[in-house]
Amino acid sequence: MQLTGRADYSVRPATPPDAPEIARVQRVTWRTAYRDLLPAVVLDEWDDAAVTARWADSVQNPPTPSHGVLVATENGVVVGYLVHGPAELPPGETPSADGPTSEVHALLVEPRWGRRGHGSRLLAAAVDVLVPTGVRRLQTWVPDADHVTAGFLESAGWAADGWTRSLDAGATTIHEQRWHALLVDDEGLA
Incomplete structure (x- = not known):
C-alpha cells in the first residue's frame, strides 16, 4: 500500500525487510546531523546488527496497535x-482538549x-x-539545538506549545x- 507520492517518491508502512535501511538512515543521520547533539559514546559504539534487529522487531511487533513506522x-x-x-x-x-493526541517519536530523512x-x-x-483512527492532534519533542527540525515543523504549520523537558x-x-x-479544525476537517 502506497500512502502518498508519485512513482519515484513514496511513503508506505515499513515492513521487517526495511529494518537494515531504517537503521542505516538513523546511523547516517545521527552521525551527520546530530553529531554535536548526541553523546559521542552513542555514535562511537553503534552496533548495526543490534539496531537493525530492534527495528525489525519494532516493525513486526509494535508495542500497541497505535504504534507504526512509515x-x-x-x-x-x-x-x-x-x-x-x-x-x-x-x-x-x-x-x-483538542481531542486524542498521537506523537511523532522520530522523523528522520537522511541528509x-x-x-x-x-x-x-x-x-x-x-x-x-x-x-481515521480519531487522532486530532500530533505532537513531537525537538531538541533546543535542532534548529533545522524546528524550522521544518514551523513551515509545516506546527508550533511550540510551551512544554519543555530535559533528558x-x-x-x-x-x-x-x-x-x-x-x-x-472545528468542523472536523483535516
Whole structure:
C-alpha cells in the first residue's frame, strides 16, 4: 500500500525487510546531523546488527496497535522514516482538549536526500493514517539545538506549545521543546 507520492517518491508502512535501511538512515543521520547533539559514546559504539534487529522487531511487533513506522522512498531506496505512537504526557499535564493526541517519536530523512519533500510526505502520510483512527492532534519533542527540525515543523504549520523537558544522555543533558499541530479544525476537517 502506497500512502502518498508519485512513482519515484513514496511513503508506505515499513515492513521487517526495511529494518537494515531504517537503521542505516538513523546511523547516517545521527552521525551527520546530530553529531554535536548526541553523546559521542552513542555514535562511537553503534552496533548495526543490534539496531537493525530492534527495528525489525519494532516493525513486526509494535508495542500497541497505535504504534507504526512509515518509510519514505526515492526510486525504491529508503531515505527516511517516521515513527508514531501514543502521546507521552509530561507529569501533571491533562489530555488535550483538542481531542486524542498521537506523537511523532522520530522523523528522520537522511541528509543527502533532504530538501526533496520527504519529511513533508512522511508527515502527510502520518495524518492520513491517524485521522481515521480519531487522532486530532500530533505532537513531537525537538531538541533546543535542532534548529533545522524546528524550522521544518514551523513551515509545516506546527508550533511550540510551551512544554519543555530535559533528558539525561550520560555526559550531557538534552533540552527539548514540545511542538504540536492540530489535524482537524472545528468542523472536523483535516
